[in-house]
Amino acid sequence: MLDGSSVLGAFRECGITDVVWIPDSQLGTWEPALSAAGEPRLIRVCREGEAIALAGGLLLGGRRPIVLIQCTGLFEAGDTLRNIVHDLKLPLFLLIGLRSHLAAQKGKTADTCPEFSEPIVKLWKLPYVILNESSDPAALVAEYRKAQAENRAGAVLLAE
Amino acid sequence: MMMHRDALEVVAQHRGDRIVLTTMGSVGIWPQFSDTPLDFHYIPSAMGQGPALGLGLALAHPQRGVIVFNGDGCTLMNLGCLVTLGNYPASLYLIIIDNGLYEVTGGQPRVGAGRTDFAALARGAGITRVYSFDDLEAWRQGAAEALSGPGPTVIWLKVEGKQGQKTPSAPRPMREQIARLREALTQP
Numbered sequence: 001m002l003d004g005s006s007v008l009g010a011f012r013e014c015g016i017t018d019v020v021w022i023p024d025s026q027l028g029t030w031e032p033a034l035s036a037a038g039e040p041r042l043i044r045v046c047r048e049g050e051a052i053a054l055a056g057g058l059l060l061g062g063r064r065p066i067v068l069i070q071c072t073g074l075f076e077a078g079d080t081l082r083n084i085v086h087d088l089k090l091p092l093f094l095l096i097g098l099r100s101h102l103a104a105q106k107g108k109t110a111d112t113c114p115e116f117s118e119p120i121v122k123l124w125k126l127p128y129v130i131l132n133e134s135s136d137p138a139a140l141v142a143e144y145r146k147a148q149a150e151n152r153a154g155a156v157l158l159a160e
Numbered sequence: 161m162m163m164h165r166d167a168l169e170v171v172a173q174h175r176g177d178r179i180v181l182t183t184m185g186s187v188g189i190w191p192q193f194s195d196t197p198l199d200f201h202y203i204p205s206a207m208g209q210g211p212a213l214g215l216g217l218a219l220a221h222p223q224r225g226v227i228v229f230n231g232d233g234c235t236l237m238n239l240g241c242l243v244t245l246g247n248y249p250a251s252l253y254l255i256i257i258d259n260g261l262y263e264v265t266g267g268q269p270r271v272g273a274g275r276t277d278f279a280a281l282a283r284g285a286g287i288t289r290v291y292s293f294d295d296l297e298a299w300r301q302g303a304a305e306a307l308s309g310p311g312p313t314v315i316w317l318k319v320e321g322k323q324g325q326k327t328p329s330a331p332r333p334m335r336e337q338i339a340r341l342r343e344a345l346t347q348p
Binding site: 018041043044045046047049050051052053054055056057058059060061062063065079080082083084087088089 | 200204205206207208209210212213214215216217218219220221238240241243244247248334335338341342345346
């Protein structure tokens, strides 16, 4: 199960040094665990593009950050993602909350996020897996390690 | 009012061994003063994200220090960066080069040119070390103090804008810049 405690454990297992984030309502439930942890360091920013650029600076400086944002923030952050991943070619890793993804699968939402989230991740050429709250944290660890081993960017999309 | 080149020449005299991250018009000027592995030209860029990139570097290397040259238009594209900077006691010196123009696209005026008070914005974002200069001699006199001491620091320099400027290019490709910077950061 992916909750604050297990995600924190997964981040530590990956050797992640910094969590740069703007939470959504689901990621936000991890706040107590992440803010109390100290390591990895929790870094709060104002906007998702800023989160990606800040993580880019951390990567340039030899740290191992992860960016946690919602899909709506990804929509805003496209140019920065393009720049950090495709111009600077830094191995950025993100965990992105997919708002209304589960409801959309049941045909029970009018939210337009599910229509665009996954296609946009594909358009930005960001390798990804989709997990949900019931997933084993080991899947998160495996995806992160795979991206690191291949020295490339990657993402876990968290179905909400 | 200062010329952009003269404003940067003053910084070159005080940068020490800090990383210098340039954006936009400063990319084309800074190599006249310094071309070391610690000079990082953020081009191609995501406009407005220079301060965030610099903050990441400053947090990764807190003893090193980072100077970021950012344009006024760039700063307005990510004004929230001031609040983020104000939240972290990092050795980051953000120099806002305010020419009132989008210079690298030919010199179109930016919104609010001549009315935007970047010092007030920085203070309002919680940054306490804020300096502003619109005169070269005053900048020469104040630079040592502004570019020393704890960060974050915001320095607002009002410079003359130029029409018809071309988009600058970095002295070397990004991949080479990154390799040089990373190598330099492994040195004590």
